[in-house]
Amino acid sequence: MKTYLINIIRFIVLVLVQVLILSHFEIFGYINPYIYPLLIILLPFNIGSVQKLFLAFALGIFIDFFEDSGGIHAAATLTIAYIRPILLRNAFGLSYDNQTLKFYDAPFKSRLVYVTLMIFIHHSVLFLLEIFSFNHLIYLIEKIIYSSIFSILLSIITLNLIRKNSK
Amino acid sequence: MQQILLFLIKNKTGLVFIVLMTVALGLTFNAHTYHNSKFISSANFITGNVLGTSESVSQYFDLKTQNEILSEENKTLRNILYNSKSVQDSLPNDLEFIEDSLYRVQKSTVISNNYDKIDNFLLIEGGLKDSIKQDLGVISSKGVVGIIQDVSQNFSRVISILNTNTSINAKLKKTFHFGTLTWDGKDPNVMKLVDVPRSAPVKKGDTISTGGRSLVFPENIPIGIIDEFELDENVGYYSISVRLFNDMTNLKHIYVIENTKQDEAFELLNQEQP
Numbered sequence: 389m390k391t392y393l394i395n396i397i398r399f400i401v402l403v404l405v406q407v408l409i410l411s412h413f414e415i416f417g418y419i420n421p422y423i424y425p426l427l428i429i430l431l432p433f434n435i436g437s438v439q440k441l442f443l444a445f446a447l448g449i450f451i452d453f454f455e456d457s458g459g460i461h462a463a464a465t466l467t468i469a470y471i472r473p474i475l476l477r478n479a480f481g482l483s484y485d486n487q488t489l490k491f492y493d494a495p496f497k498s499r500l501v502y503v504t505l506m507i508f509i510h511h512s513v514l515f516l517l518e519i520f521s522f523n524h525l526i527y528l529i530e531k532i533i534y535s536s537i538f539s540i541l542l543s544i545i546t547l548n549l550i551r552k553n554s555k
Numbered sequence: 556m557q558q559i560l561l562f563l564i565k566n567k568t569g570l571v572f573i574v575l576m577t578v579a580l581g582l583t584f585n586a587h588t589y590h591n592s593k594f595i596s597s598a599n600f601i602t603g604n605v606l607g608t609s610e611s612v613s614q615y616f617d618l619k620t621q622n623e624i625l626s627e628e629n630k631t632l633r634n635i636l637y638n639s640k641s642v643q644d645s646l647p648n649d650l651e652f653i654e655d656s657l658y659r660v661q662k663s664t665v666i667s668n669n670y671d672k673i674d675n676f677l678l679i680e681g682g683l684k685d686s687i688k689q690d691l692g693v694i695s696s697k698g699v700v701g702i703i704q705d706v707s708q709n710f711s712r713v714i715s716i717l718n719t720n721t722s723i724n725a726k727l728k729k730t731f732h733f734g735t736l737t738w739d740g741k742d743p744n745v746m747k748l749v750d751v752p753r754s755a756p757v758k759k760g761d762t763i764s765t766g767g768r769s770l771v772f773p774e775n776i777p778i779g780i781i782d783e784f785e786l787d788e789n790v791g792y793y794s795i796s797v798r799l800f801n802d803m804t805n806l807k808h809i810y811v812i813e814n815t816k817q818d819e820a821f822e823l824l825n826q827e828q829p
Contacts, residue, residue: 408609414804418671437568445575454606456597456669456676456712458586459579466579470572517583519673524740 391432398427399447407454410542418531421538423546424451425510428469429503430491430547433476433484444469457518464514468506475505492551503547504540511536586674587720596705596712597667597678603710606667606678614664614807621807628696658773659813661685663693665806666710673740675715677701679809682709692771692812698778698801699723700809702771711811717743717803725778725797726766727755733766736778736797743803745782748795755793757784763797770817 402424410421428444448462455461476484479502480494491499511532519528563570597603614621661681669675681687683706693700693713701721705712714721717738725736725748732755734748748763761781767774779799786793814820 404605407605414671420671438571441568441571441575445579448579452582453599453602454597454667456586456678457672457674458584459582460586463576463579463583466572466576470568517580519740520583520587524673527741 395427395431395443398430399443402427403447403450403454406451411455415538416534419534419538421535421542422507422511422514423539423542425465425468425506425539426543426546428465428472429506429543431472433491437473440469440472441466460514460517463517464510467513468510471509472506475502475509479505499547500544503543504536507539507543508532508536511539596707597676598682598705598707598710598712600707600709603666603678603707607680607710610664610666617805617807620805624696625808631696657815659815661687661811661813663687663711663809663811665809668804668806669715670717670743670803673719675717676704677713677715677806679711679713679811680709681811682706682711684708687711687811688813690771690817692769692773692814693809694772694776694812695801695806695809698799699765699772699776700801700803700806703811715803716746723772724766724769725763727751727757728762728764728775728777730756731766733768734793734795736763744799746779746797746799748781748797749792751793751795753786753791753793757781757793757795759784763795770814770820771812773812773814 406422406424410423413419413421415421424447427447428440431440431443444465445462448465449459451457451461451465452459479498481498483494515528515531515535519531522528597606663679663681663685665677665679667678669677677693677700679693687703687706689703689706691703693703699716701713701715701718703711704714716723716736719738719740721736721738723736724733726733732751734751736746736748738746751757759781763778763781765772765774765776765778777800779797779801782796782798784793784795
């Protein structure tokens with residue numbers, strides 16, 4: 389029950405922070421950081437996979453509503469929700485398989501790898517669908533890389549802030 | 556039958572993923588074509604109110620700039636008014652004139668504005684209850700902003716000129732040569748004017764304005780000046796970079812223009828097609 393409540397609050401806070409604050413960031417004119425995938429990143433590791441997919445879809449479609457972007461956020465968030473187990477296994481190794489993993493107990497390096505992969509894949513799908521043509525290939529790659537860097541930095545900072553507060 | 560069920564249960568994650576992904580991709584493809592992108596729109600009750608509330612707070616930080624823009628516009632309008640000769644005759648009884656006029660102008664404000672994507676939209680105040688309809692033109696004091704695409708009770712969504720799906724009829728102000736104004740998705744200050752014939756005397760610094768061939772915008776709304784141009788020798792058409800007068804990244808007070816004869820004209824156009 390507590391997990392549900394926490395995730396509902398996170399959902400609302402992340403959507404509002406994203407659409408009211410972060411979407412107005414225009415770093416160097418075209419870089420937009422997105423940190424709402426943190427909801428998917430921080431979901432309990434033993435959550436049911438169908439539940440997780442529906443949550444991811446709902447999160448994405450909410451952002452899409454605010455940004456008038458069709459279904460690109462929904463598609464990107466679904467993708468990372470679906471491949472999350474693979475990334476978790478790669479980043480955390482045995483402790484994930486043994487079901488003993490707690491996010492903040494893992495070493496910083498594993499967490500960094502996990503967050504980086506999740507955000508990078510999310511951004512790749514997102515911008516690929518947004519730009520939707522290979523005529524702008526260089527622009528696309530630039531946008532993926534630069535936006536990912538800012539999003540990953542922001543996400544890591546946010547993760548550490550949440551942790552300090554809850555202790 | 557049992558085996559099918561077992562198969563479904565075993566692969567439920569994959570199936571749910573595929574179904575939801577199909578929906579998401581379907582919405583994405585819809586959004587990439589102009590007239591169909593209405594399923595996911597910020598012109599609805601929840602997003603309109605959230606963005607509207609946020610805008611009503613943040614507008615205070617921008618008041619000074621917006622005031623300057625408005626008084627600048629007033630100055631221009633007064634210049635026109637005092638220098639126009641017919642003003643004495645038409646002022647006293649121009650109410651009648653307005654009633655019968657071709658274009659009806661309403662004011663509105665921008666609630667949310669995108670310009671950093673390939674396909675950008677704006678959300679503005681006013682919807683069905685202010686008799687704003689689809690396909691009305693939206694301009695600011697300095698130039699064209701976009702076209703109304705989707706309307707709810709209190710909000711409207713505008714397809715920005717900074718959208719790869721827009722094409723607006725534009726002309727060289729001096730010579731009446733027509734072309735189509737499009738955006739390539741890069742610089743929010745620069746648009747492309749294509750299909751201007753070889754015979755047009757294109758010069759750097761010339762003004763581009765809306766052409767009268769569109770049923771949406773009145774003629775001679777300024778758009779921008781020619782920044783660079785290039786003649787495609789094979790086709791015989793110019794490709795012109797237009798630097799916009801309008802700062803699309805800083806919009807607040809805008810006007811919605813209704814062509815009162817638009818419906819009639821559309822009807823006629825549709826009749827012609829077999």
